[in-house]
Amino acid sequence: MMARVTASLRAAIFVVTLLSAAGSSEHDLFLEFCGQWRHGKGPLSLDISVSQGCAGISVTANESSLSVKGSITAECQRTDVIPLDRSGFGSQGDADFCLLWEPLLDQIMLKVGGRTLILCPPSSPAEKCCTDLSQGLNYPEASYGIVNGRIRTDHISHKTMMGYNFTGLTTGCKVLCDQANETYVEGFQGTKHPCALRSEGAMSRSFTGQTFTNVKWDKQESSTTVYIPPSMGLATKRASAVSVTFYKNNSLFEAGYNEVKLLRDVVEITVGNEVIANLSEPIKIVFKHDVISRKHKRRCVSWDTRKDPLKVNWLVDGCETVKNGDQNTQCLCDHLTYFSVLVQLEPGPVRHLLPLTVITSVGCAASFFSCIAVMAFFCRNRRRSKEQSVAIHLGLALSLAFLSLLFFFTGVLVSADGNVCTWVGAMLHYALLSSLTWMGIEVFNTFWLVYMVFRPSPRPAVWYLIGFAFPVVPVVVLAAVGDIYGVLEIANADDVSEPYHMCWMKITEPKALLAHCLTTMTLLAVLVLSGIIMLFLVYRQIRCRDEWKQNRVAFFSIWGLSCLFGTTWGLTFLKFDPLADFILFLSCFLNSFQGFFLMLRFCMLDWIRKQADRSVLSRTSSGSAKQHMLQPSEKS
CATH class of the missing domain: 1.20.1070.10 (Rhodopsin 7-helix transmembrane proteins)
Known part of the structure; x- marks a missing residue:
């Protein structure tokens, strides 16, 4: 008799859970998991192993290593062991860290020891997103591990745990995108996170050029236009497609910069997995923005993803800046990557x-x-x-x-x-x-x-x-x-x-x-x-x-x-x-x-x-x- 009651209760809880999940139209637009890593006095490292899928993710820590492992991404795959500099960790044995997962951008960012590390950079929107990550079975207590683990502002445990597990659910990215465009959320740095917008065009040797313009954002007029010159078709090794992705209000791109400010708009241009540089005719990117005072210098920049993939490295190399008034900046660039405009604050950056x-x-x-x-x-x-x-x-x-x-x-x-x-x-x-x-x-x-x-x-x-x-x-x-x-x-x-x-x-x-x-x-x-x-x-x-x-x-x-x-x-x-x-x-x-x-x-x-x-x-x-x-x- 007791067994039947227990089985009935379990079935009822399962049905209620399904109904509540099915009836809910709100999904988690991001996961922010933070805590303190209690580590030893020896060398420290970061162990990364993320892959495609939606099985879940685990964050574990021991005396010498902080690990982020799981299968939650749409396109990103990364396996790496990265040594960490102890200079940013202090001498107390505890280091603050925060892991941010944004399914709309397929983006994973980790802040630890005063550094902001990009485990998975932003990418074009996919059809399926892994979201609604919920806490799974936790690891046991230990002398070294994660202290004061919390999801956003909700504390999970004040004890020192070896790690935490999170399981996710697959959701259509379009559903998340519509929700993001209508909702303001308290993000990693308190900014709005709408989805990225992507456009594609066929590429061949007979390519005659193409113009891409982002659609209206927040009921405002389009703010960025990209012109791909005919020389792009000659630079590609095989027939492919050029992909132009427009990002807006992504705090990752500004991580670690105080003396300069990045425009809200960032453009990513790719052609498959090819590395294209030194174009005979430059790509033309026109950013329309709010009024920028003449005392603040602006420069077109591109993200060098090869120098240090874990950091956002904005460089002026390969781009020419043309200022067309206080509300218009044109960038002429000879390669493919992420592009934006850096605005100088006071004191300004020093050249040479x-x-x-x-x-x-x-x-x-x-x-x-x-x-x-x-x-x-x-x-x-x-x-x-x-x-x-x-x-x-x-x-x-x-x-x-x-x-x-x-x-x-x-x-x-x-x-x-x-x-x-x-x-x-x-x-x-x-x-x-x-x-x-x-x-x-x-x-x-x-x-x-x-x-x-x-x-x-x-x-x-x-x-x-x-x-x-x-x-x-x-x-x-x-x-x-x-x-x-x-x-x-x-x-x-x-x-x-x-x-x-x-x-x-x-x-x-x-x-x-x-x-x-x-x-x-x-x-x-x-x-x-x-x-x-x-x-x-x-x-x-x-x-x-x-x-x-x-x-x-x-x-x-x-x-x-x-x-x-x-x-x-x-x-x-x-x-x-x-x-x-x-x-x-x-x-x-x-x-x-x-x-x-x-x-x-x-x-x-x-x-x-x-x-x-x-x-x-x-x-x-x-x-x-x-x-x-x-x-x-x-x-x-």
Whole structure:
């Protein structure tokens, strides 16, 4: 009797489940499963094994590996074991992760250890979608595994489990597409997820070109048009079909980018499984979008899926940007992949970042050793020289050496744990302010030598107090305010997926940007303006002297004074098109090699002094152009 009742209850529950499933018109548009991976201290890896079908998916974890395995995709097949860098996992033994499955796009994305990994990239819509994933039988508890497992905001278990199973149901993709176009859901980053739209065209050697336009989205006019040129037919190895897929509002394409913003529209162009590049006639893609201000640069980009399939790598290579007003951008591209438009935010991406980084590193290394040589030179000759300018030269050389050393290692120290980067950023800011202050002291000292000949100049102790103690004040105040110094990410315009990180002020934040303008930029503007004025006054004062007629002395005097006065930093304010790249490289070269140029100046002037008439230059100090060039004419 009891067995009959139990069987009847099971049958009733089964019938109710079927009826509720059949009567429901709502399907899950995505699965978001999150938790913490409790791992060990050894090497870590990601084990991926996904295939076509709708049997289900499992997420498991142990001491060294996080695994995503199952059969739920329409087209994607991937089997791989990927080593993971421990630098993004911290030292606590628990790493946050989230797995997102979107059946409409056949897309699987995993966020773990601060990285966003694309296990299955977006693809064209299929006929059948695997959705409505429900929790199946869980794995047992363990010392290592998944803690605080949850589906969206619903917690499954707070215990440490070896893993979780999810089973799915097959549903028509058109049903999901209609539901997605009518429903706003709380997606992976809070965006709307409509289905992708695909169009196909026959391809052959006699192909004459074809235009594809996406249909209306959200009752708005079409926003993207693609023209496939006749050269595509000649580039294909066999008769096939060209597929153009339009994506919209897919947060995956923007994963990991903060300094640039991607348009809502992304276009994928494929021809079977063929790799087509270097077309003789480019593909023309016209994006119609909202008004983009002229101060925000936009560039056509394509996703390089070969460099790192796990990351979205937007590159400008192979695409030309044509701007047709504030609401229209045309892209001319010579290959097939995903295409879109990146819009520059503030601060904008830096072009030629790699060569600029190399120049800066080499220049800082050369400047550091040059400044050490300058300090050794002046210390050796200080007893024989009574000139007080030597103390100022020593202070400038010391501050520049410290600045060059910190700037050289900032790209390495940025990956250090704890608050190391915060301290390095504060010290780098201090070194820069100190160097600029010493250049300002050089300007003031020159003014004193030229116009206050019969008055004694301030003692060296006063200069040391100003040059080294004064910059401490703003740095300490900013450090006390907090959240000013830290990691600064500089976007690479040539490859936005490979930004440069350094320890500096967080100028992407309004508070740090204001502090940067009030301290660094203000001091820099005052220095450059006063330096230019003093250069003009010095030139007017010494242009009629006999020694000025010697071209070598004149050149090294003005060039050396330009370095001492910091006027080369004025190039920072002159980065305007069409010479922006040239000025950027020139500024980078002159400022990073500034210590080297100072050493060269002092060495050359010392050599000139020794070669000149002893009776004329006997009263000049070794290595000092100002005492020689700025002394009274009757002593010359």
